[in-house]
Amino acid sequence: MDESKSLPPLEEVEPLQEGYRWVAITAMLFAIGIILHTVSPNVGGVTPNWTIAMYSIVISMFNPKLSQAVGIGFIAGLTLVPSSKSAFPLGNIASELSGAILCCLVVKAMLAAGLGEWKLRPLVTGFLATMASGSVFTFILKLVLGLPLSVWVYAMLPVVAVIGLLNGLITFLLFAPVKRLFYAQEGRK
Amino acid sequence: MTAQIAIEKFYFAYKATPPGQVVLRDINLKVDKGSFTCLIGPSGAGKTTLCRAITGIVPFYMGGRYAGDVKVLGKSTKGQRVSDIAMHVGFIMEDYESQLVSLTAGEEVAFSLLNHGFKPEEVEKRVSWALEAVGLPGRETYRLDELSGGQRQRLLLASTLAVEPELIVLDEPVSAMDPDGAQSLYSLLASIHRRLGTTILAVEHRMDFLLPYVTDLIALKEGELLVADSFDAAAPVVYQDAELRPLLPTLWQMKLGLEERLGLRLGNWRSEEEAVEDLKRRGVRAKEGTGHVGS
Numbered sequence A: 001m002d003e004s005k006s007l008p009p010l011e012e013v014e015p016l017q018e019g020y021r022w023v024a025i026t027a028m029l030f031a032i033g034i035i036l037h038t039v040s041p042n043v044g045g046v047t048p049n050w051t052i053a054m055y056s057i058v059i060s061m062f063n064p065k066l067s068q069a070v071g072i073g074f075i076a077g078l079t080l081v082p083s084s085k086s087a088f089p090l091g092n093i094a095s096e097l098s099g100a101i102l103c104c105l106v107v108k109a110m111l112a113a114g115l116g117e118w119k120l121r122p123l124v125t126g127f128l129a130t131m132a133s134g135s136v137f138t139f140i141l142k143l144v145l146g147l148p149l150s151v152w153v154y155a156m157l158p159v160v161a162v163i164g165l166l167n168g169l170i171t172f173l174l175f176a177p178v179k180r181l182f183y184a185q186e187g188r189k
Numbered sequence B: 001m002t003a004q005i006a007i008e009k010f011y012f013a014y015k016a017t018p019p020g021q022v023v024l025r026d027i028n029l030k031v032d033k034g035s036f037t038c039l040i041g042p043s044g045a046g047k048t049t050l051c052r053a054i055t056g057i058v059p060f061y062m063g064g065r066y067a068g069d070v071k072v073l074g075k076s077t078k079g080q081r082v083s084d085i086a087m088h089v090g091f092i093m094e095d096y097e098s099q100l101v102s103l104t105a106g107e108e109v110a111f112s113l114l115n116h117g118f119k120p121e122e123v124e125k126r127v128s129w130a131l132e133a134v135g136l137p138g139r140e141t142y143r144l145d146e147l148s149g150g151q152r153q154r155l156l157l158a159s160t161l162a163v164e165p166e167l168i169v170l171d172e173p174v175s176a177m178d179p180d181g182a183q184s185l186y187s188l189l190a191s192i193h194r195r196l197g198t199t200i201l202a203v204e205h206r207m208d209f210l211l212p213y214v215t216d217l218i219a220l221k222e223g224e225l226l227v228a229d230s231f232d233a234a235a236p237v238v239y240q241d242a243e244l245r246p247l248l249p250t251l252w253q254m255k256l257g258l259e260e261r262l263g264l265r266l267g268n269w270r271s272e273e274e275a276v277e278d279l280k281r282r283g284v285r286a287k288e289g290t291g292h293v294g295s
Helices: A018-039 A050-062 A066-080 A091-112 A121-145 A149-186 B047-054 B105-115 B120-133 B149-162 B179-196 B231-239 B250-262 B272-281
Strands: A011-013 B003-013 B024-032 B036-040 B064-072 B089-092 B167-171 B199-203 B216-221 B224-230
Touching: A018 A050, A018 A066, A018 A149, A050 A066, A050 A091, A050 A121, A050 A149, A066 A091, A091 A121, A121 A149, B003 B047, B024 B047, B024 B199, B024 B216, B024 B224, B036 B047, B036 B179, B047 B064, B047 B167, B047 B199, B089 B149, B105 B120, B105 B149, B120 B149, B149 B179, B167 B179, B179 B199, B216 B231, B224 B231, B231 B250, B250 B272
Parallel strands: B036 B199, B036 B216, B089 B167, B167 B199
Antiparallel strands: A011 B064, B003 B024, B003 B064, B216 B224
């Protein structure tokens, strides 16, 4: 459009659709995450946690309020409980709550620091969310099974870090296509 | 005539539109009740955005920056919910498949009725009426994958018709159809327009299909209104614009070209038969085998 022509004062309207869209997208991505979680093979004791990758994408895309992130984390934890093969399945609720909350805080911090357009943002959020979630989950396991601290630090946390890297990569690779898919209709960035 | 749509000094920019730019600029137009209006313009002219503005999706659902007012059926879209506007304004999007949400044809038509709070017995009556109106009688139990693309498009029209809207907005409804399918859909729309008096606004690149039925024409270019008038008055204005000229019906490009070159004043043709009759009356004959005309 011709920029030389003057414009009257324009009124800004917030999109109403965002009020519901993030809920629908979260539900859809969780469903995809559960299916992938069920069918993903375990390679050398390492399986990517698709659910964390999915909520990292949602949180990175919508920058929800902290209370909304708590909701996302709680639902994510609940979805993992039935298919969990661990000694304490309910630990998933606490771990995913931690992951979603940390992810939300990291996204807010990055946006405040002007890193909103940084391409590696999903990789960092996916990695940190998995580290938070995995650390909490394995620490609960350590407590439940009465394992020594050294087992948690030297055996469990390195595996969490590997899965974190894997999840960060998955979040990074899926973020752009998911964003394009959901914003395709209005041509938004 | 009463205006079904009245747009005044309307400007709009999406959230992602760079500051200082707009997608629609200073749009002022009226669409009369009972008219069959065609909206044309090159890609990126703002046709889809204008359709969205008429249905309240822009700016109040999608967000953005705007000035001016869009009144539909006498009421400003500001402060109205998209679902309330949808009670009176049917919208068929270019990507019509994305509007289909059910498993069977009957459920699809019933979906919008149930969402609008119609009673089950009324829903049943309207579903069979709407399917019959679009030439799909008795297909209530057909699964959507049992219907062809053209039938699915008709089904969507049935879903729109079922709520008996006063206005139907169609964004390139035949873009994915072959010429026969396109002709058939527009002939169906024209019969609905005649029988029910529904106002029709259709975005169309291939105006040839619409020529027999169109009453008014709106042309947009680079987000600005070029002309909005009766078809007979607006077409010569569009013809003067080299970029928009190919969007006119072929018959009218020929008619306006002849008028310009030969200084004639030909009739307002709506079909090839009318054109041939008019030219014969004026003593214009095709030279056999040459494709040339002479008088």
